[in-house]
Amino acid sequence: MVGDQLKHKTPEQLRLAAREGHFNETTSGLAPGFVQCNLVIIPQHYASDFADFCRRNPKPCPLLAVSPMAGDVSLPELGPDIDVRTDISRYRRWENGVLVEEPSNLLNHWCSDHVAFALGCSFSFEEALLADGLEIRNISEGVNVPMFRTNLPCFSAGPFAGNLVVSMRPMTPKDAIRAIQICTRFPAVHGAPIHFGDPAQIGINNLQQPDFGDAVSIKEGEVPLFWACGVTPQVALENAKLPVAFTHAPGHMLVSDKPNTGLAIL
Amino acid sequence: MVGDQLKHKTPEQLRLAAREGHFNETTSGLAPGFVQCNLVIIPQHYASDFADFCRRNPKPCPLLAVSPMAGDVSLPELGPDIDVRTDISRYRRWENGVLVEEPSNLLNHWCSDHVAFALGCSFSFEEALLADGLEIRNISEGVNVPMFRTNLPCFSAGPFAGNLVVSMRPMTPKDAIRAIQICTRFPAVHGAPIHFGDPAQIGINNLQQPDFGDAVSIKEGEVPLFWACGVTPQVALENAKLPVAFTHAPGHMLVSDKPNTGLAIL
Numbered sequence: 001m002v003g004d005q006l007k008h009k010t011p012e013q014l015r016l017a018a019r020e021g022h023f024n025e026t027t028s029g030l031a032p033g034f035v036q037c038n039l040v041i042i043p044q045h046y047a048s049d050f051a052d053f054c055r056r057n058p059k060p061c062p063l064l065a066v067s068p069m070a071g072d073v074s075l076p077e078l079g080p081d082i083d084v085r086t087d088i089s090r091y092r093r094w095e096n097g098v099l100v101e102e103p104s105n106l107l108n109h110w111c112s113d114h115v116a117f118a119l120g121c122s123f124s125f126e127e128a129l130l131a132d133g134l135e136i137r138n139i140s141e142g143v144n145v146p147m148f149r150t151n152l153p154c155f156s157a158g159p160f161a162g163n164l165v166v167s168m169r170p171m172t173p174k175d176a177i178r179a180i181q182i183c184t185r186f187p188a189v190h191g192a193p194i195h196f197g198d199p200a201q202i203g204i205n206n207l208q209q210p211d212f213g214d215a216v217s218i219k220e221g222e223v224p225l226f227w228a229c230g231v232t233p234q235v236a237l238e239n240a241k242l243p244v245a246f247t248h249a250p251g252h253m254l255v256s257d258k259p260n261t262g263l264a265i266l
Numbered sequence: 267m268v269g270d271q272l273k274h275k276t277p278e279q280l281r282l283a284a285r286e287g288h289f290n291e292t293t294s295g296l297a298p299g300f301v302q303c304n305l306v307i308i309p310q311h312y313a314s315d316f317a318d319f320c321r322r323n324p325k326p327c328p329l330l331a332v333s334p335m336a337g338d339v340s341l342p343e344l345g346p347d348i349d350v351r352t353d354i355s356r357y358r359r360w361e362n363g364v365l366v367e368e369p370s371n372l373l374n375h376w377c378s379d380h381v382a383f384a385l386g387c388s389f390s391f392e393e394a395l396l397a398d399g400l401e402i403r404n405i406s407e408g409v410n411v412p413m414f415r416t417n418l419p420c421f422s423a424g425p426f427a428g429n430l431v432v433s434m435r436p437m438t439p440k441d442a443i444r445a446i447q448i449c450t451r452f453p454a455v456h457g458a459p460i461h462f463g464d465p466a467q468i469g470i471n472n473l474q475q476p477d478f479g480d481a482v483s484i485k486e487g488e489v490p491l492f493w494a495c496g497v498t499p500q501v502a503l504e505n506a507k508l509p510v511a512f513t514h515a516p517g518h519m520l521v522s523d524k525p526n527t528g529l530a531i532l
Contacts (some may be wrong), residue, residue: 180443180446
């Protein structure tokens with residue numbers, strides 16, 4: 001399935017297409033207006049610690065939904081028909097913190113002690129910024145947002161630990177102030193930036209060499225803004241070296257029925 | 267009247283003390299928790315244009331109250347007993363845009379076609395920032411906040427025109443983000459900063475040479491934040507060269523019965 005066909009799909013139609021194997025693209029720009037989520041699936045033994053990691057680090061790990069019980073493939077808060085084994089267009093399977101493969105579904109991997117966590121994603125606040133007329137450089141330049149490992153440690157929980165990962169978007173100071181205001185309304189999708197200006201203050205050496213994603217241009221008079229990023233829990237997951245874990249593949253998000261505007265606290 | 271005696275006065279007691287000639291100090295730090303206002307008094311002929319200037323430039327000129335009618339000395343929205351001729355501890359009298367004298371009251375100057383305007387002041391948001399644990403450099407260093415003329419023109423109205431004047435407070439980026447969030451809640455007292463970082467972008471050459479107030483130190487890793495300032499309408503008033511006008515003297519504000527927290531829109 002391609003281009004225009006995808007653009008007009010509802011979240012439910014996109015999930016069904018992924019489930020039936022007709023859709024294996026990234027989800028950026030699809031189902032505009034609806035919340036897309038990072039997905040983490042781990043054995044129940046680690047679920048309490050991971051939930052605690054999210055609770056203690058809400059800016060990088062804003063938890064939107066958890067499986068109603070271990071082995072339950074639904075996430076009713078995000079859509080009545082969701083099946084976390086099949087509804088994402090590409091998954092990642094991890095063993096002992098190492099990426100093993102990128103399966104198109106988890107039907108052969110899911111078992112009764114698995115628990116799924118859905119976390120907020122930057123697509124929601126980017127939509128709110130665009131709606132306000134702000135430019136988002138990674139979107140203008142058609143690339144993935146640049147992401148950087150910082151020297152800011154997360155609060156750890158059980159085996160889950162690591163430094164904060166941030167995404168970076170350059171803006172004029174005036175637009176940056178407006179972006180801080182807008183993102184403050186959306187704590188469930190990373191909230192306000194955690195830093196702006198000098199990257200060295202948070203342990204970033206070179207803005208043109210991101211640790212994840214792609215570099216973007218920074219124009220004269222602009223300052224870099226840094227947001228807590230959903231790659232943070234993935235790094236914590238790698239560090240935890242669980243015997244088995246699953247995530248979405250980058251850019252292949254879980255598309256929910258929840259409207260982005262419904263995440264605004266104000 | 268001095269020090270400790272003043273600290274425990276209510277807004278009404280401070281106004282009465284000014285009215286009776288027992289109080290001629292500045293009002294910074296007095297009646298904590300209550301809104302203090304900039305005051306502008308002009309002939310009715312210019313009142314509509316001045317109200318329009320405030321409406322068009324709400325960040326530097328947040329209008330809190332206007333005389334119920336020309337010649338009326340009360341401002342009932344700000345306190346039941348206010349007399350704008352006497353309740354400020356020091357006034358300024360202007361003729362043709364030139365400062366003529368600093369009288370302690372306006373009993374000999376007030377006439378039936380005068381209209382008073384009360385505008386929000388930075389003391390209210392400074393209190394909200396302090397309450398959140400942020401440091402405000404001009405308060406730590408015991409000086410007046412540094413203020414600067416910018417190259418940003420206000421929208422003009424009739425004879426009232428001029429560039430925006432800003433106040434500057436240096437903060438770490440983290441505190442600056444928090445300050446933007448807090449001040450966003452208080453649009454009636456200048457709201458969020460209008461700029462941060464490079465002063466040259468808004469026409470300021472040297473942060474150590476303010477146009478009004480005193481210089482403050484800026485520490486390693488801090489950025490300057492710039493707020494729209496209540497000196498802006500005073501500059502517009504000077505530019506307008508009205509035959510006669512009155513304002514409060516700098517730091518001698520009208521102390522109202524309105525709680526600062528009541529200005530929060532959220």
